[in-house]
Amino acid sequence: MTKNKALVVGARGVIGSNLVEHLNGLPAWEVIGLSRRGGPGQLAVDLLDADDTRTKLAGLTDVTHVFYAAYQDRPTWAELVPPNLAMLVNVVDAVEPVARGLRHVSLMQGYKVYGAHLGPFKTPAREDDPPHLPPEFNVDQQQFLEDRQQGKAWTWSALRPSVVGGTALGNPMNLAVAIATYASISKQLGVPLRFPGKSGAYDALLELTDSGLLAKATVWAATSPAAANQAFNITNGDLFRWNELWPKLAAWFGMEVAPPLQMSLQDVMADKGPLWDRMQTEHGLAGTPYADVSSWGFADFVFGWDYDFFADGSKARRAGFHEHVETEQMFYRLFGQLRQRRIIP
Known part of the structure; x- marks a missing residue:
């Protein structure tokens, strides 16, 4: 059985910790967790430091899937953009050149894409709804992946859970x-x-979205050809x-x-x-x-x-x-x- 090697970025959070647990229960996966503070079996990396990220991830030559669920809070919506975009860019810049077998980059988003944090928005929100006025780091992150993926063998997916x-x-x-x-x-x-x-x-x-359900959906989107290079709303269903x-x-x-x-x-x-x-x-x-x-x-x-x-x-x-x-x-x-x-x- 071919082994997949997952790098879970943001492994201590609500989303990342459940994803690590889910992947560890699957027979075809090996998992490396990454977080700012680190922890048992995890890498401690300052993703805002491009050099530290490159150095710490240089040995991950066998990573096949990157699951990105990291987040840095800031006081305003505009201030969220630079650090959260930079962290994703630093991870991809560090992993892509060394992981020759990279097959997928998974991005965790949310309903901010639809402007849900700003006030009443069109419901039900759909993945092809028109964008709202920036700033919005989720949109910038997805655009980065779309641009970076052009001509590459790997694919991307974006998961949009509710709370x-x-x-x-x-x-x-x-x-x-x-x-x-x-x-x-x-x-x-x-x-x-x-x-x-x-x-x-x-x-x-x-x-709402259950973290265990989201973990299953994230792995599905990362491994299903039908989900390649697309965004998906993931909800409990009620x-x-x-x-x-x-x-x-x-x-x-x-x-x-x-x-x-x-x-x-x-x-x-x-x-x-x-x-x-x-x-x-x-x-x-x-x-x-x-x-x-x-x-x-x-x-x-x-x-x-x-x-x-x-x-x-x-x-x-x-x-x-x-x-x-x-x-x-x-x-x-x-x-x-x-x-x-x-x-x-």
Whole structure:
């Protein structure tokens, strides 16, 4: 059996960590993880440093697939472009000349391509929707790959998930962990679980993407000829409204709900670190730093979407990817994993 050699860039994040786990469970793959901080079995690389990237990746001559899921946050949309484009360019510049058997470069994107972060956008969003006014680093990254691939033997793909559900800690964009932490602290304080977002957000139509489902789709797109040199929306396959799902999530934690109350989690949860430390002692938890479960800014962002937020995932199905996940059950599974790992009580 021919072995594929995967380089997963951004291997510590919600997306990358699940992709590494999925690839390690497949018989035909070897995996190298890459992240800024490194870790067990991972390379520590500063992707913003072209020389460091070239030096650290010079020995990866047998890499066949690059899975790019790295991200650097910045205060404004315009400021996101230079570092996030540079990191991808540095990776390809380092790997392509030495990995003579390179077959595919996979790019992780999102609904920012459709302007979803700016306000109400056309739904369902489709892969061939017209672009919006820049800046947008996802678009620049894809354009770089399209241009770089011309005349080459390797192909590219771009995956566009919605908000991704996973359990990786220390990540600035982890909604499931934020909800679980918010619920656990609310329960500890004896208050009901209130939806903290805008009133319109409680009623908007949404979708999410399970990290395990996304990992399967990413490998499918990287290995299927029908997916070569294309972008695909990857979603769980169902839609929901918080007004129906939120009480069910509260029930999982054994909590009552009360009417929504708009509040900034970044503000109201800022002083809860000492309480979190006491909860860990009281409930015999794993000792996870509060900063590692505090994706409050991202949760505020998601709960502020008072407009429909979903895309058409049928293109991937037409091309051959048919996996789907029920979003409600996804949350229960993720919460259960966090409880099993003693992250939450």
